[in-house]
Amino acid sequence: MNDDSLWDPSLPNDPEVERLERALAPLAWSGKGSPALPDRAVPRRRSWRIAAAAGIVLAATAGAAWLWTRSRTVPEANPIAPIEVVERSTIRPGQVVATDGSSRAYLDMPGVGHVEVAPGTTLSVRESAPDRHELYLERGSIRALVTAPPRLFQVGTPSGLAVDLGCLYTLTVDEAGDTVLEVELGQVSMEAPGRAVLVPGGAVCRSYRDRGPGTPYWRESAGRIEAAASGFDRGGDVAPLLAALDAADTPTFLALLAHESEDVRGRAWDRLVAFVEAPPGAGRLDRRPETLEAWTRRLRLDW
Numbered sequence: 170m171n172d173d174s175l176w177d178p179s180l181p182n183d184p185e186v187e188r189l190e191r192a193l194a195p196l197a198w199s200g201k202g203s204p205a206l207p208d209r210a211v212p213r214r215r216s217w218r219i220a221a222a223a224g225i226v227l228a229a230t231a232g233a234a235w236l237w238t239r240s241r242t243v244p245e246a247n248p249i250a251p252i253e254v255v256e257r258s259t260i261r262p263g264q265v266v267a268t269d270g271s272s273r274a275y276l277d278m279p280g281v282g283h284v285e286v287a288p289g290t291t292l293s294v295r296e297s298a299p300d301r302h303e304l305y306l307e308r309g310s311i312r313a314l315v316t317a318p319p320r321l322f323q324v325g326t327p328s329g330l331a332v333d334l335g336c337l338y339t340l341t342v343d344e345a346g347d348t349v350l351e352v353e354l355g356q357v358s359m360e361a362p363g364r365a366v367l368v369p370g371g372a373v374c375r376s377y378r379d380r381g382p383g384t385p386y387w388r389e390s391a392g393r394i395e396a397a398a399s400g401f402d403r404g405g406d407v408a409p410l411l412a413a414l415d416a417a418d419t420p421t422f423l424a425l426l427a428h429e430s431e432d433v434r435g436r437a438w439d440r441l442v443a444f445v446e447a448p449p450g451a452g453r454l455d456r457r458p459e460t461l462e463a464w465t466r467r468l469r470l471d472w
Contacts, residue, residue, distance in 0.1 A: 265293045268309070278302065281322055282315035295325065306348075310341040315355075328376035332358040336370065346378035351388065359385075363429065372420045377402065384410070385420040394421065407433050416444035419468040426464060427456050 266274050268290050276284040276292075281302055286292055290309025296302065302317070305325040315322045315333045322333040327346035331338070336355025342348050350359055356369045361381030368374045374385035375398075383402035386394040397410040398421070407425070414421055425437035431454050438453045448463035 262294050262296055265291065267291045276304075281317040282313060284314075285312040287311065306340055306342050308342050308344065310339060312339045313337070320358075326376065328378045328380075329359050329361040329382050332360055334358060348376040350374045350376070366424050366427075367420065369420055375399065375402065384424050386418065387420065390418060394418065407436055411436060411440045414440060422468065423461065423465060427461055 266276070266286055268274055268286055268288050270288050273288055274286040276286065278297075284292075284304070287310040290311065291307040292309070292311060293305045293307065294303075295305050300321065301323070302321060303323045303325060304311075307327070311324070313322070313324070313333070314337045315335060317333070317335075319334040320332055324331045324333075324340055326340065326342050326348040328342075328348045331340055331348075331350055334356045336352055336357055338350060338352040338355075338357055340348065340350055350357060350368055351373050352368050352370050354370045356367060359366045359368055359374050359376055359382040361376070364381050366374055366382040366385055368385045371387055371389070372385045373388045373391065373395075374383060376382045380402065384398045386398055394410070394413050397413045401407050401410045410421070411425075422437060422441050425433055426441070428434050428437070434454050434456060438447075441447075445467060448460070448467050451460045451463055
């Protein structure tokens, strides 16, 4: 796929983008009522870039203020279906949206995207400007469909900052302040001081209030990897996690290759090169951005 054509209309359309546009056309928002986010169907591993095309299909009219709608009844058959609008008002920086156990809300921002606020959630607006939109999720869960350019929309949590790179994802904060990020389409960068983890569509990443972002893994591989990843994230040895990985566990390998520990990076390298040849010029302990990008390109070839 030629990513440049997604942002520069003067370039010829990429055939894959055109295919994705046709596939995603039914999701386009008419501009009336609350947005109907797609059914929660987790894609397989080839969906890192699909949300960029979704941004073309779901483009909305220009605007500057968040709007919210609230429903007193939680739909049962489809929890993300359009809801009856009971109340609607403008949300500005410093304001808080709080839902009780029987209500949910939608935040709509033309040109940026839509956020569904689940029951039992406290969400505040930290910033809303043309070049930056930041929310803060104190507790509960949100589901965001973002069509804005990468890094313009961000959601802070007690355990890290979810930086949108064009995607559809769910973010949940528990009572301890730990966060679970589940990406359905596109990709999200989960960040904290000194650490950033890339989470692609189909992957899950837990972040910890006292440690920051953990190690991502494919949701379909959770039964094989989740316990080992959690043990490593909480200070355990990396050996059980490496033993659980296979060649397809690319988001996990990429996170380990970028780890701050040389021991972890070296052992992850040794495990990975047993499956895949290293990119030319890449060193065993090398975590320079260009080297990690070369590994990313190499590992994506198998998707």
